[in-house]
Amino acid sequence: MKRLIPLIGLCAVLAAHAADKPAVAPTTPFPYFVANCFNCHGTEGKAVSAIPTIAGRDQAYLEETLKAYKAGSKPATIMHQLAKGYTDEEIAVLAAYFAKQK
Amino acid sequence: MSSSSRFNPDRRRLLQAFGASAAFAATPSWAASGKKPGQKLGRVVVIGAGFGGATAAKYLRKWSNGAIEVVLIERNKQFISCPTSNEVLSGNRAYESLVHSYDALKKNWGIKLVHASVTAVDTEKRRVKTDAAGEFDYDRLVISPGFDFNFAGIAGYDAKAQEHILHAWKAGPQTLALRQQLVDLPDGGTYVLSIPKAPYRCPPGPYERASQIAHYFKTQKPRSKVIVLDANDKIQSKEKLFLGVWENDYKGIIEYRPTWNVVEVDGDTKIITSEVGDRERGDILNLLPPQRAADIARTIGVVNVNDRWADVNWISLESTAVKNVHVLGDALQAAPLMPKSGHMANQHGKAAAAAIVEILSGREAQPTLLANTCYSLVDDRRAIHVDSVHRYDPEKKVPLVVPGSGGVSKEPSVEEGLYTRAWAKNIWSDVLG
Numbered sequence: 345m346k347r348l349i350p351l352i353g354l355c356a357v358l359a360a361h362a363a364d365k366p367a368v369a370p371t372t373p374f375p376y377f378v379a380n381c382f383n384c385h386g387t388e389g390k391a392v393s394a395i396p397t398i399a400g401r402d403q404a405y406l407e408e409t410l411k412a413y414k415a416g417s418k419p420a421t422i423m424h425q426l427a428k429g430y431t432d433e434e435i436a437v438l439a440a441y442f443a444k445q446k
Numbered sequence: 447m448s449s450s451s452r453f454n455p456d457r458r459r460l461l462q463a464f465g466a467s468a469a470f471a472a473t474p475s476w477a478a479s480g481k482k483p484g485q486k487l488g489r490v491v492v493i494g495a496g497f498g499g500a501t502a503a504k505y506l507r508k509w510s511n512g513a514i515e516v517v518l519i520e521r522n523k524q525f526i527s528c529p530t531s532n533e534v535l536s537g538n539r540a541y542e543s544l545v546h547s548y549d550a551l552k553k554n555w556g557i558k559l560v561h562a563s564v565t566a567v568d569t570e571k572r573r574v575k576t577d578a579a580g581e582f583d584y585d586r587l588v589i590s591p592g593f594d595f596n597f598a599g600i601a602g603y604d605a606k607a608q609e610h611i612l613h614a615w616k617a618g619p620q621t622l623a624l625r626q627q628l629v630d631l632p633d634g635g636t637y638v639l640s641i642p643k644a645p646y647r648c649p650p651g652p653y654e655r656a657s658q659i660a661h662y663f664k665t666q667k668p669r670s671k672v673i674v675l676d677a678n679d680k681i682q683s684k685e686k687l688f689l690g691v692w693e694n695d696y697k698g699i700i701e702y703r704p705t706w707n708v709v710e711v712d713g714d715t716k717i718i719t720s721e722v723g724d725r726e727r728g729d730i731l732n733l734l735p736p737q738r739a740a741d742i743a744r745t746i747g748v749v750n751v752n753d754r755w756a757d758v759n760w761i762s763l764e765s766t767a768v769k770n771v772h773v774l775g776d777a778l779q780a781a782p783l784m785p786k787s788g789h790m791a792n793q794h795g796k797a798a799a800a801a802i803v804e805i806l807s808g809r810e811a812q813p814t815l816l817a818n819t820c821y822s823l824v825d826d827r828r829a830i831h832v833d834s835v836h837r838y839d840p841e842k843k844v845p846l847v848v849p850g851s852g853g854v855s856k857e858p859s860v861e862e863g864l865y866t867r868a869w870a871k872n873i874w875s876d877v878l879g
Binding site: 367368369370371373374376377379380382383384385386387391392393394395421422425426428429430434 | 486487505509510511512513514789792793796797800803804806807809812814815816817819831833834835836837848850851852853855859861862864865867868869871872873875876879
C-alpha cells in the first residue's frame with residue numbers, strides 16, 4: 345500500500361494536468377522535479393541528440409534502470425551518480441511520468 | 447488514504463518532491479486564491495533571457511497552461527551560449543553554433559519578448575521601466591541578470607586596456623576577438639590566463655579553456671605555452687582529472703601556478719603583477735576580473751550579501767531583501783557546493799517558475815530538487831564531468847548535496863565528449879525551444 349499511494353497520487357496529478365485546456369491554470373500541483381531530467385534528455389524527455397530519449401519508454405524499464413544506476417549495479421558515465429540523488433518513490437514518479445510522454 | 451500515512455516520512459518527502467501542499471488534490475486552487483478556473487493568474491516580468499531567465503519564462507507559460515502572462519526583457523537580439531564557447535577559441539567549434547534565436551519562445555509559448563534595457567524598477571508600485579519599450583507592471587518579477595566584472599579589482603585594467611586585453615567570459619564578440627588573437631599569435635608565443643578568486647561563473651571553465659588552447663597549440667603551434675595564474679590555492683573543479691590531462695597530454699605546454707592573484711596590469715608592456723609582487727608577461731593576456739551580481743540587481747536592491755551577491759529564499763527563489771522579486775543564476779549567493787553554471791541557472795528558472803505558478807494559484811510553494819551537470823572538453827574529442835543533486839534542507843533552509851550523490855568522471859572519454867555536445871543541444875532546446 346505504501347508503494348501504491350504515490351502512484352495513485354501521480355495519476356491524479358497527471359489526469360488533472362492533461363485535462364486542462366490552454367489558459368486554464370492547473371488545479372493541482374505538478375511533479376515539478378521531473379524537469380530536472382529535461383536539461384540533458386530534452387524537454388519532456390524528448391532528446392534531440394546523442395543522449396537517449398526517455399519519453400515514452402517502458403515504465404518498468406525506466407524504474408528498474410534508474411534503481412540499478414542508484415544501486416551501482418548498472419555502469420554509466422554519469423547516471424549512477426545522479427540517480428543516487430533521488431528516493432525510490434521519486435524514481436517511481438519519474439518512470440511513470442516519462443513513460444506517459446508521447 | 448489511511449490516517450497513518452499522513453505521518454509517514456517517506457510520504458511527506460514525496461509530497462515535497464511533488465511540490466504539493468498538505469491539502470494536495472483536496473482543494474481547488476481558485477477556492478484559496480479567490481480566482482475562478484479560466485481566470486488569468488497575473489503577469490510576471492522576467493529580466494534577462496539567458497539560461498535562467500529564458501527557462502523561467504518558458505516554464506511559467508508551460509506550467510500555468512498559459513494562465514500567467516509573461517513579459518521577457520532582454521537587451522540582446524540573440525542568445526549566445528557561454529557553455530561550449532571555449533571550443534571556439536581552439537577552433538574546435540564554429541562560433542555560429544553558439545548563436546540561437548528567441549523566436550520559438552514567442553511562437554511556441556506566447557511569451558512577450560521585449561528587446562530593451564531596464565533602467566529602473568519601482569518595487570513598491572511593481573513597475574519595470576525600460577529605455578526603449580516603455581513600462582511594464584508585474585505581479586511577480588524574476589531577474590536573471592548574470593554578473594558584471596569588477597574591473598577596478600585589477601589596477602590598470604581600464605577602458606583602453608580592455609580594448610586588447612580580453613576576458614571572453616561572456617560569449618559574444620570577445621570570443622571571436624580572442625580566437626583571432628590566438629590565430630595571430632606566432633608559434634612560440636605565450637598565452638596567459640588569470641583566474642579570479644572563487645566564486646566566479648563556471649568553476650571548471652578556466653581549466654577547460656586552458657586545455658582547449660593547449661590542444662590548439664599542441665596541434666598548430668607546438669612551441670607556444672599556456673600559463674595559468676590562479677588566484678585560488680588549487681584547481682576549483684575536477685582537479686585530479688585536469689591535472690591528469692595536463693600531465694599526460696599537455697606536459698611542457700601548460701604551466702599552472704596556484705595562489706597567483708593578479709592585482710595590476712600594464713596594457714602597454716603586457717606585464718601583470720600579483721599581490722605579492724610577482725610579475726609575468728604574456729603575448730596574449732586573458733584576464734578574468736573578479737565578479738559580482740550584475741549592476742541591475744544592485745539597482746533593484748536585491749544585492750544583500752557582501753555587497754556582491756543576492757540572497758534568496760531557497761524554496762521560492764524570492765529575494766530576502768525585496769518582496770515579489772525572484773532572483774536566479776550567477777547573481778545568487780550560491781548554496782553550498784552549488785556552482786554558477788548555465789545548467790544550474792536553468793534549474794533555478796524551473797524552481798522559480800514552479801513556485802510562482804503555485805503562489806499565483808493560491809497554494810504554497812514547495813521545495814523542489816536541483817541538479818547540476820558541468821561537462822568540460824579537454825581536447826577535440828574527449829570530455830569530463832562533475833555533477834550533483836541538491837535537496838532542500840528544512841532546518842538549514844538551503845539546498846544541500848544529497849549524501850552519496852554526484853561525482854566526477856573516472857577518466858576523460860570520447861563518449862562523454864559526445865554527451866557534452868548532446869547536452870549543449872538539449873539544454874539550448876530546453877531553454878529556448
